[in-house]
Amino acid sequence: MLHVGAPGRNALxxxxxxxxxxxxxxxxxxxxxxxxxxxxTRHRAQCPLLTRGKEAA
Known part of the structure; x- marks a missing residue:
């Protein structure tokens, strides 16, 4: 999961x-x-927990 946020104007x-x-x-x-x-993005393509099912398909 990726969450990006900007709390307001001129905020980090x-x-x-x-x-x-x-x-x-x-x-x-x-x-x-x-x-x-x-x-x-790279992690999603390489993570063993996320790619385990894709290998069988």
Missing amino acids: PIAHSWCSCGRDLKAFGHQQIARLTDDH
């Missing part, structure tokens, strides 16, 4: 990425959130 945006495998990462600011979003 935050993001939280977590998975049932134990992954739990946070990012603050536009550049860190962009990197976390890319990393989150």
Whole structure:
């Protein structure tokens, strides 16, 4: 799951990425959130808990 939020105008945006495998990462600011979003996408493609069923299909 990836959650990105900006609490208001001129506030620092935050993001939280977590998975049932134990992954739990946070990012603050536009550049860190962009990197976390890319990393989150890669994780979804590689996580053993998320890809286990796809291998059988």
